[in-house]
Amino acid sequence: xxxxxTISSKGSQHRNLPSLSMSTEVLGGRDRIVTFAGTSQFxxxxxxxxxxxxxxxxxxxxxxxxxxxxxxxxLSEIGTRKIVEEIVSICAGWxxxxxxxxEDIFRIPLFETSLKLVATKYGLPRAxxxxxVLQEMQAIKTSAVVIITRPPEIIACxxxxxxxxxxxxxxxxxxxxxxxxxxxxxxxLSTSLEQTAMTLSTILPVDENLLASPDFQWQAQLxxxxxxxxxxxxxxxxxxxxxxxxxxxxxxxxxAEVEELKRSNKSLTSENERLETEVDDLKDAIFQAQLKAxxxxxxxxxxxxxxxxxxxxxxxxxxxxxxxxxxxxxxxxMWQSSGARSIFADNPPPxxxxxxxxYDPDDALAEKMQMEDFENVNQTLNVARMLQNKYDAEDExxxxxxxxxxxxxxxxxxxxxxxxxxxxxxxxxVDDCSHMMCRSCLRDFVCSKIRDHRFPVICPICTAGDxxxxxxxxxxxxxxxxxxxxxxxxxxxxxxxxQFSILIQCRKCNRSAFVDRKDHGDMxxxxxxxxxxxxxWCKACQQTIEPGGPKHSCDGSSELDHLMKKNGWQxxxxxxxxxxxxxxxxxxxxxxxxxxxxFCDACGGMIIQSAMKDDINRAISVHYRKCKLFDVPE
Numbered sequence: 302x303x304x305x306x307t308i309s310s311k312g313s314q315h316r317n318l319p320s321l322s323m324s325t326e327v328l329g330g331r332d333r334i335v336t337f338a339g340t341s342q343f344x345x346x347x348x349x350x351x352x353x354x355x356x357x358x359x360x361x362x363x364x365x366x367x368x369x370x371x372x373x374x375x376l377s378e379i380g381t382r383k384i385v386e387e388i389v390s391i392c393a394g395w396x397x398x399x400x401x402x403x404e405d406i407f408r409i410p411l412f413e414t415s416l417k418l419v420a421t422k423y424g425l426p427r428a429x430x431x432x433x434v435l436q437e438m439q440a441i442k443t444s445a446v447v448i449i450t451r452p453p454e455i456i457a458c459x460x461x462x463x464x465x466x467x468x469x470x471x472x473x474x475x476x477x478x479x480x481x482x483x484x485x486x487x488x489x490l491s492t493s494l495e496q497t498a499m500t501l502s503t504i505l506p507v508d509e510n511l512l513a514s515p516d517f518q519w520q521a522q523l524x525x526x527x528x529x530x531x532x533x534x535x536x537x538x539x540x541x542x543x544x545x546x547x548x549x550x551x552x553x554x555x556x557a558e559v560e561e562l563k564r565s566n567k568s569l570t571s572e573n574e575r576l577e578t579e580v581d582d583l584k585d586a587i588f589q590a591q592l593k594a595x596x597x598x599x600x601x602x603x604x605x606x607x608x609x610x611x612x613x614x615x616x617x618x619x620x621x622x623x624x625x626x627x628x629x630x631x632x633x634x635m636w637q638s639s640g641a642r643s644i645f646a647d648n649p650p651p652x653x654x655x656x657x658x659x660y661d662p663d664d665a666l667a668e669k670m671q672m673e674d675f676e677n678v679n680q681t682l683n684v685a686r687m688l689q690n691k692y693d694a695e696d697e698x699x700x701x702x703x704x705x706x707x708x709x710x711x712x713x714x715x716x717x718x719x720x721x722x723x724x725x726x727x728x729x730x731v732d733d734c735s736h737m738m739c740r741s742c743l744r745d746f747v748c749s750k751i752r753d754h755r756f757p758v759i760c761p762i763c764t765a766g767d768x769x770x771x772x773x774x775x776x777x778x779x780x781x782x783x784x785x786x787x788x789x790x791x792x793x794x795x796x797x798x799x800q801f802s803i804l805i806q807c808r809k810c811n812r813s814a815f816v817d818r819k820d821h822g823d824m825x826x827x828x829x830x831x832x833x834x835x836x837x838w839c840k841a842c843q844q845t846i847e848p849g850g851p852k853h854s855c856d857g858s859s860e861l862d863h864l865m866k867k868n869g870w871q872x873x874x875x876x877x878x879x880x881x882x883x884x885x886x887x888x889x890x891x892x893x894x895x896x897x898x899x900f901c902d903a904c905g906g907m908i909i910q911s912a913m914k915d916d917i918n919r920a921i922s923v924h925y926r927k928c929k930l931f932d933v934p935e
Contacts, residue, residue, distance in 0.1 A: 323490075324376035327470060332491040335380045336482035342392045343478070343727075343740060344485070344784025349400045350392035352448075354476040354486070355457035356412045357391045359446040362459050362472070363415065363534040366444055372463035376470065380488060389476060389486055398724055400453045403530050410548045416532040419445070426451050426505040426527040431498035434529045435460070435471070439494065443533060451505040451527040453711075458501065471497040475504060484781040583688070590685040717762050718742040729783050733773035736762040744783045747775060751789045756796035808843070809836035826853070874900050 327333050342350055362379060369375040378384060395401070407413060420437060424430035426449075438445045438460045446459045459472040473489040481487060491497050507525055712725045716739040729743045730736070738761070750758045763772035780793060795804070802815040807829040814830045821827070826846055829836045837846045842855040851863030861879065865871070870879050873891040876898070880889055891898040 323380050324373045327376060327490045327492065328373060328468060330492055332489070332493070332496060334481055335385075335488040335490070336485050337382045337385055338484040338781045339784050339787075339790065340382070340385050340389050340485035341478045341782075341784070342389060342476040342486070343782070344389070349398055349453070349726075350395040351476050352401045352403060352406050352450075352455040353391050353395055354389055355448050355455050355474060356406050356409075356416070358388045358457050358474040359448070359459060359532060360412060360415050361388055362446070362461070363444070366461065367534075372461060372466065372468060372470065375461065376490070379472065380490075385486055385488070388474070392476070398727075403448055403450055403455065403528070407530075408551075410551050415535055416446075417535045418530060419533055420531040422529040422531070423526060424529075425525065426502060426507055428495075428498045428502040430527075431501040431529075432495065434531070435494050435498055438531060439469070441531075441533060445531055445533050448530045448532065449501065449505065449527055450530075454505065456501075456504060458497065468492070473497065473500060473504070478782065479504065484778070587685055587688060590681045594682045594685065716742055718746075729779060731760045731762075731773050731779065732776055734760055734763050736760055736773070738762065740783045743775075743779075744785060747780055747783065748785055748789055751785070751792050751796070754792070754796065756793075756799070805830075807831065807834060807836055808838065808845075810834040871900070873898055 323333055323335065342354055361384065362375075365375050365378050365384070369378060407416065407418065419441070422430075422434050422437070424433075431449075434447055435458070438447060441460075442462070442464075444460055444462045446457055449456050449458065454477065456476075457474045459474070461470045461472060463469070469492065471491050471494070474486070475482070475489070476486045478484065479487060481489075489497075489500055491500070505527060713722050714725055714728055714737055715721070716723050717736065718738050719742050721739070723739045727739050728737050729740045743761075746761050747758055750756075758775045760773040760775060763770065777793070777797060780790070785793070798804075798815045801818055803818050803821050804813055804815055805821070805827060806813050810829065810831060810833075812829075812831060812834070816827075816830050821840075825840055827838055827840050835848065837848060838844060839846060839853055839855060844853070844855070846853045850860075852859045854860065865879055871889065872878065873880055873896060876891060876896045878891060878896070880891060889900050891900070
């Protein structure tokens, strides 16, 4: 069962239409969206390859336009699943999470030899800006394409022009799943310039917070702007030998650039090691300075707390006055009268010095050295404090920059299966349990279950977790988002439908279709669900039932009764064998072996089962008078 394209118009529900009808309605002035399930860039693991898909779309559409002279034929081929898959297939060759710039992609020989850059426009992604860009494309007489970049997303808008009919169709290609095409890449077709500009502004909205908030730097506010590169087809075409030569030169240039980057990286690594050594030396110097400062501070505090030492030799040899002599004499008398012994009797006090204190040059030198040490310590403390303030300011600036980068870089998560750090764009979330895992792990798990014909598919994290909790079931929308092959997707659809339906095979048209399981169990007869086939058959015996014919019976008795009534046949009253009267009277004789029953063809009643000829004639006369077919004399 192949999946058909989903084509929709603005304000209408999705419906399945052929590509030819799509091209006819688009040229008639109606907007259309063409999408195929499983064709987004994430299906082929191109997480950041939207730029490659946009350029490949431009290259392929230019080729289709060159091969198809009619714009209707070109639109019919562009809106096919084969072309969309060919456009997105280039994303499988880019497995890095690094987003490519438009200028870098354009320098690839594949695009540089087929496209030509004619203009570049910058502005806010609003409808007014996109209208000016589309008007500049309208001024170009031939077809053109614009590659629009609003970091980190890149989309393309192609202007398909028909010179003979003077008609223009705008085709927007978006490789990301959107609400208008949630299951794959989308082609948005319109003949209106204003409507196309409005659609572009809807796909790439403006983040007003980046423009109004004073907390963001100008580099962050650039994320709210977009760039538009307008390309036309390059008329000259290189032959195979020139293409190989140019590609070889490009490869050599890239290899030389890689070698230069390796040498620069090696030089920067050695410079980084030297700077780290200097930083370690500075840290040691600061530590030593801080240690000396603490030692000096402890020494100064110890000098403040130590009491001064006084020498007896510093007292003068002055003569005491009368009051002193009188006081000493009174004390001596008191000691004598009390019979006590003086404490200076055995240890007399030292004799006061008779000289004045002299100046010691060694003490002055020590005091001067101590002052110089204090000055050196203060100077060291000032230098250490200055360096510390400088390092604190740099650390604060780095922390602010790190915070700003963390607010703008893409968030990551840890896959619960492979335990690797992955960007959130590569996350697959189960709806019921909200468990997150990377797309590749979930894709491998789902594909293995589909190959084993296990359905429904349970969340692997719920299976390994709490057994008491009801595990979540993986939905079809999630399977389409992670991207699986066409064969496995068909098996998934069949297993999903098998829960509520049953597959039946029509013997007339030899086609299969699903019908409701409950209705199939309730109905005795089955009608082919395909609208172009009216075959009806019995579910029990699989025999065909003619519409408007006799009531069906599996043993054929009802059909036989209808046929006998229609043709006027009769059953033998004895053995129930059908008998047809071809000529003669109403007297019928059963010719079945061992029966020989005589009965009346008019009423079906038995005349006599078996008798002699005279008895038969008598019985016929009696029966005819009873049936009143005609008067028979007694």
